[in-house]
Every structure is written in C-alpha cells, then in structure tokens.
Amino acid sequence: LAKTTQPISMDSYEGQEVNITCSHNNIATNDYITWYQQFPSQGPRFIIQGYKTKVTNEVASLFIPADRKSSTLSLPRVSLSDTAVYYCLVVRWAGNMLTFGGGTRLMVKP
Amino acid sequence: EAQVTQNPRYLITVTGKKLTVTCSQNMNHEYMSWYRQDPGLGLRQIYYSMNVEVTDKGDVPEGYKVSRKEKRNFPLILESPSPNQTSLYFCASSRGSPGEPQHFGDGTRLSIL
Numbered sequence: 035l036a037k038t039t040q041p042i043s044m045d046s047y048e049g050q051e052v053n054i055t056c057s058h059n060n061i062a063t064n065d066y067i068t069w070y071q072q073f074p075s076q077g078p079r080f081i082i083q084g085y086k087t088k089v090t091n092e093v094a095s096l097f098i099p100a101d102r103k104s105s106t107l108s109l110p111r112v113s114l115s116d117t118a119v120y121y122c123l124v125v126r127w128a129g130n131m132l133t134f135g136g137g138t139r140l141m142v143k144p
Numbered sequence: 145e146a147q148v149t150q151n152p153r154y155l156i157t158v159t160g161k162k163l164t165v166t167c168s169q170n171m172n173h174e175y176m177s178w179y180r181q182d183p184g185l186g187l188r189q190i191y192y193s194m195n196v197e198v199t200d201k202g203d204v205p206e207g208y209k210v211s212r213k214e215k216r217n218f219p220l221i222l223e224s225p226s227p228n229q230t231s232l233y234f235c236a237s238s239r240g241s242p243g244e245p246q247h248f249g250d251g252t253r254l255s256i257l
Contacts, residue, residue: 066243068243068245070246075232075251075253076248076250076251077148077234077236077248077249077250077251078187078234078236078246078248079248080245080246080247083245121186121187125242125243126243127241127243127244132177132189132242132246133189133203134179134186134187134188135186136186137186
C-alpha cells in the first residue's frame, strides 16, 4: 500500500479554515484516501473518504487532484474541540489491512 | 447504539499471567481488527479477521493470539504477557473490508509489570 506523508503538527485559531495535505505518491488505481480523527485516549473516528475530485460531508471536505498523488483535508471554521490527531490513510477497498502513519497533530487555539 | 465494546478498559498485571481482552460489536460487521498504539509509533495492526473463523496476522502479531468463533466477538489473548506489551489497545470493525469506515472501541490500557 502507498506510504503517506503528512505534517507532524499544525496550529490554527478558532474560526479559521484548516487544510491538512497528505502526500501518497505511490497510490494505486484501486486505492481510496481516508481520513480519521483521534482525540486523546479515544479510538480513531472516521471523518471522510474519497477516490477523486472533491467529497464533502457535514464535517469536512476532501480534495483530490487528478493525479491522486496527494489529498487535502479541509476543516471549515475550526473550534477548540477540533484539536486532535488527523490520520491520512490509503486503503485498498478489497484489501486486508489498514496502515496508519504518524498523523498530524492539530492544535486549535482561542 | 452502534458500538464496539472493549473490556477491560484498564488492566495492570504481571509478566506471564495470561489475559484476555474482549471485543464485541453490535453492527453485524464482517471485518474486525486489533491495533496497539505506542508513543512515537502510531497505530499498528496486530491481527485482523475478515469473517468468522478467518483470522490473519497484521504488522505486529508476535506474542498475541486471536479467535473469531462468532461474528460479533474478537478477543485478543496474551498467553504470556511481557512488559513490552504494555500499550493502548484498540479493537475496530467495519462492514465488509478495512476499506470501509472502521468503528473503533474506546481502548484498553494494559500495563504489564
């Protein structure tokens, strides 16, 4: 599975839009991009998943360019409660395993 | 409420004393998995199961056993725990494959002295 690279940490302020970019240069045709959020001492929580172009749900948007070698998770108007670790994963729909990288630690400040 | 339930949530035990961490899901999910999370190492997969009676090794299976006799349950067994198995453990499930959104339990913090 494609290895992902994302920033170790990011800081933001309440009310701002946050964009976290993930690089996955070796993504394969049948791979999907998935993002999870994890709060301290809790299990990861699924945020969003996409294959190409743009996907939006009530929590976030996911932008995937045509070459699919990167993706950007966009969190609109973050609040303090969005402080968490965000993981970008490349998953194979019919595969067997998930591989979590190091994630991006987002700190939202007042 | 759809959930993955792990027990116990916390356990302190001693080297060599067999222990089992239970995991149960109420969503009729086919796929279940165990992860451990350690500082600086992120989440690593221990074992997974695609369906009843089908289990396979993940990235770090040494020292662990699992079984999947029923669809809803996927216990993690440490036959002879050692201090390097001190960690935060998560069980997860998804409908059909790991590619689908996974639901995680709240975690089990194990300390092996």
